[in-house]
Amino acid sequence: MTHRCLLQMVLLLCFSTTALSRSYSLLRFQQRRSLALCQKLLRQLPSTPQHCLEARMDFQMPEEMKQAQQFQKEDAILVIYEMLQQIFNILTRDFSSTGWSETIIEDLLEELYEQMNHLEPIQKEIMQKQNSTMGDTTVLHLRKYYFNLVQYLKSKEYNRCAWTVVRVQILRNFSFLTRLTGYLRE
């Protein structure tokens, strides 16, 4: 009985590994397409950053994000999922002072939601396997970064320049996400 279960577990593990390998390629393709669309939607939001130079602030983006080549595929999944989740959280806040189109925001939120749905099964599986990795540390640093963003918006009372500055930060996040997606290849 034990041997039978062991064999089944081994087969399931091999199959899951194969399935994950295949899903990484598909996930990478989906991520790249979705991120390109999100960036396009964000650029459609009117904004003049050159006029908000005084509102600039250093929100302390994690340094490891700038050296993403160190990430493993599993770490990249965790970080990508966290970033998408935080961006989704920020864009659901009050942006009325910006004059942005709600349709564009909704499309953007929908795209983010679909990306998270694609990543969630893999993200949960990785969370169950890994105890403490570089991805977990980066996620903690990212949470602090996004907390600063939210606090900035609140302090600026969600004014136009504050949202402009945050928009720029979100665009930077998508650039990082594009890099991380590139590490999902086999």
Next chain:
Amino acid sequence: MLLSQNVSAIGPLNLYPMVHISLVFGISYVAPVLSDEHCTLKMRFRNFQSVLSWELKNHSIVPTHYTLWYTIMSKREDMKVVKDCINVTRSFCDLTDVWVNTTDMYIPQVVGFRENAKLVICMGSFFLVPDKPLDPPEFEIVGFTNHISVNVKFQFDSPGILSEELQFYLAFIEEHAGNSVKRHQPQITGNITKNFNYVIDKLIPNTNYCISVYFEPKDPRKINRSPLKCTLFRPRRESESSESATIGGIITLFLITAVFISTVMILKRIGYICLRNDFPKVLNFYKLSVWVFAELPPLEKVATVEVIHVNRKKKVWNYNYDDENDIENEAAPHLISGGYTKHGLTGKLCPTSTTSPSLEDCSLEDCSEPSAEEPYLPEPKGDAETPMAPGPGLWQSEGTSGGYQTRGTLWQDPTSEEDSDSTEGSEGRIVFNVNLNSVCVRALEDDKDSEVTLMSPSCPEETVELEDLNETESSVLVASEEGTQLPFTNPSTECPRPQDAPSDKSDTSDPDVDMGDGYIVRQVNLKKFN
């Protein structure tokens, strides 16, 4: 001169030209335009080369030179001037080596001057996003004996951006062979600046291969492939080695096949495999006729044997010849003349056969053992039909099939304890053949002195003539009811009579004469016993 004349007549009339000149200078001063609407900034980011260009919308304002400054949005930093774009007369600026961070937003500021006056200030915001897919790099292909080398040349002059960004723009090499396309993904490290070399092996000889190189854009839907460059892979030296390898492979395969076949043949030869199933014909049971009509074994030759029972009482041979007591029993011991000891014949029916007169089964007891045997005195039967034989027994010769007769007479021991009446009642007659070579026979002679008839008083006398026992021809003793004379060998030859004539002497005193052939003759006067 005009000014000096205007200055001498200074009065109210002389002050008018000075004021006029002052107003002219005031009008000619133009304040700088600080608005994006008056400028159009364009950023071209291609092949990792970023070029910022600007164009004034109001053509009436024509600066004589421009200066470019920039800053970033991620940090609160002051404007930085681009060294290569200070007081430039052109309306563009190459920022490839300046703007290297593709994740940050750059805020450029273009200031148009006319002489030292700022005429226009234009600002913008840009991310380094390629507006078009990366142009495919230049490459060269070289065909070798066993592989094709692809030398990719990067046309990027910015090592900084190349090391950081190129790894995210995956380079692919497509291998076209017929209708099949295989994509190779070379590993590009950050140190690569100019070019790199990629080797494509495991190619099919005598096949046309076409190579294409391109960068994978961030948008997977936009791929800018390079034109195909083809070469015919025709290995030269390797072809020979491949041919030799092919020949060696064929030879090896042939040897393996030969070894296998020889092994199978050996195993078949020794009977380990493929056992023979061709059984001998005798084991062929498919012939039903054999099953149904089995050949009967040859019939045995049956010979009829006529057995003549002669009841004789057992008689103890007593050599005391002085005793003249009569013997009550009918089976008075009859002594054979010449001193032969008669032995009881214990014959059995022998098969009647005309071809094989082997009658060893019907052999008589050897007459060379006289003392050990009880004397056998034939007792003639009352029945005339009973054939009597003078000798100790019946004989039968073995011979050819021609002279072989199947009838013989079996004598019963006259000294048997059986009632003599049984002899009278024995009607059965057993006829068998006696091998004359195995018995000693003696012809009955009409000799008063020594001869004694072998017949019992109750039996008719019969003279038996025995043939020479040495003769191989059959000498048949036929006992019949008529009392046929039986051939009788001359005892003088086979069983030569002893030289000494028999006399009324005790048996013990009678000398034994060696007749030769193992026979011992005893001369016994049997008259006393009659």
